[in-house]
Amino acid sequence: MPDANKTIDVYSWPTPNGHKVHIMLEECGLPYRAHPVNIGKGDQFAPEFLAISPNNKIPAITDPEGPDGEPISLFESGAILVYLAGKTGKFLPQGDRARYEVLQWLMFQMGGVGPMLGQAHHFRIYAPEKIGYAIDRYTNEAKRLYGVIDRQLARHRFIAGDSYTIADIAVFPWLRSWQNQGIVLEDYPHLKKWFEAIEQRPAVQRGVKVLADLRKPLTDDKSRDILFGKSQYERR
Numbered sequence: 001m002p003d004a005n006k007t008i009d010v011y012s013w014p015t016p017n018g019h020k021v022h023i024m025l026e027e028c029g030l031p032y033r034a035h036p037v038n039i040g041k042g043d044q045f046a047p048e049f050l051a052i053s054p055n056n057k058i059p060a061i062t063d064p065e066g067p068d069g070e071p072i073s074l075f076e077s078g079a080i081l082v083y084l085a086g087k088t089g090k091f092l093p094q095g096d097r098a099r100y101e102v103l104q105w106l107m108f109q110m111g112g113v114g115p116m117l118g119q120a121h122h123f124r125i126y127a128p129e130k131i132g133y134a135i136d137r138y139t140n141e142a143k144r145l146y147g148v149i150d151r152q153l154a155r156h157r158f159i160a161g162d163s164y165t166i167a168d169i170a171v172f173p174w175l176r177s178w179q180n181q182g183i184v185l186e187d188y189p190h191l192k193k194w195f196e197a198i199e200q201r202p203a204v205q206r207g208v209k210v211l212a213d214l215r216k217p218l219t220d221d222k223s224r225d226i227l228f229g230k231s232q233y234e235r236r
Helices: 016-028 077-088 096-126 132-155 166-175 189-199 202-207 221-228
Strands: 008-012 032-036 060-063 072-075
Touching: 008 016, 016 077, 016 166, 016 202, 060 077, 072 077, 077 096, 077 166, 096 132, 096 166, 132 189, 166 189, 189 202
Parallel strands: 008 032
Antiparallel strands: 008 060, 060 072
């Protein structure tokens, strides 16, 4: 049984950003407990969750053994990946040049891949009305981003070079829904080869299963309002 004094608590949901952290924890072999935050029911607005994730987004973690030996809470999946890499010394190089190479691709995921593919997914699948301009705009941006990754992987085995890093861990979960983003994976052969290799990693396979049995298709109006409507913008 894991030592409660060393077990990281993960407050999450089976989304790409959640799976980033699940995969990282599995890859690092760190003991953790996953606590579901059902974002379709509004769990992300609970005061106890907002206390550790003031932006009301998953995932967030609490680690009883922070850098100074004291507990620490963190939100934002990219920051959590950097923290866990620092805690374990894994998946983020120590040398400055290689480290910055990884961090720039992590920022590429945080600032580009996540937001743009999320918008493509939203307007293609979830939007209550089909807006042709938005669908074309974000589908084309998805294709552009896939092209950027494909060209990088034509020259390197992994996203940020020749070693598996948090850049790969961050990007992979966002590409699992490539069909819903309007992508034909065969159009990006280097990315496809990389994707299939990452998909076979045992820790990745375990990570994407975390909480996955709890997620249901988003079909009711209440859940849509919580995620995309006025519920997001109420003062708390």
